[in-house]
Amino acid sequence: MSNLTIRASAFGGFFDCAYRFEGTYLLGMKNAAGVRTLLGSATHSGTAAFDAAHLRGEDITPDDAAGVFVDALRNPEYDVDVAGDDLSLKEAERIGLTLTAKYCTEIAPQFQYTAVEMTLTPLEIDCGGGVTITLTGTMDRARAAETDAGTIIPDVKTGSKVVSNGVANIKARSAQTGTYQLMYEHTMKEPTAGAQIIALGTSSKTPVAVSPVFDARRVLVGNEQTPGLIQLAADMFRAGTFPPNPSSVLCSKRYCARWSRCIYRED
Ligand code: SF4
Structure with missing residues (x-):
């Protein structure tokens, strides 16, 4: 291990379960995605198409964004295990269409x-x-x-628990959003004012919420008394140490490619 290239979107997962991260990104283990993962990525496709068209100054309606969502849901670019999931494709489509409409009409207008x-x-x-x-x-x-x-980094999150009692859940979000804050600053050579979670709940009631702005960057860089996650990650990579986290919410057959061979899981 000398020079590792890691996608920024994967770095947050290292701090959730480093053993899973090693299995997926360093050892190349794979598993088919579930319908809930597909619902999340398809919802992202629809909302991103809506925002990107607005940025380019093009006309786009929520119906157009819904069309992008449905196309992404029905034509995934990766393996999906439909039979092994507790969510049907039909229900996923209903939930995703509602979330896409709510995003376009209620959330996107709040942001520039x-x-x-x-x-x-x-x-x-x-x-x-x-x-x-x-x-x-x-x-x-x-x-x-x-x-x-100043500039903030809003991050769209989907999942059945991203909204609790009407509030966007920011617990354990700083590693990933802080990575984006740091990389935006590195790319644009300008500071950021914080991060924000846009939570699109995939439970049957499809709740949506936006968190307050928070400083996720501090978790990555630390302070004079306490090392940040980047320093801790550097120490772990140098040592080749990848500890497991059986308490992770993603510690399941559905989300972890190492699950069947992992002796640390507790189910
Ligand atoms: S099964 Fe759980 S503890 Fe083991 S690698 Fe996967 S997420 Fe980590």
């Missing part, structure tokens, strides 16, 4: 976006001992938006 699916300049992290990590890729589901306080 300046970038959607932005390509990021590679960011190299020197881990010491001749080991480097290079983060690459795009902001994936995150956007950049202008506010009176």
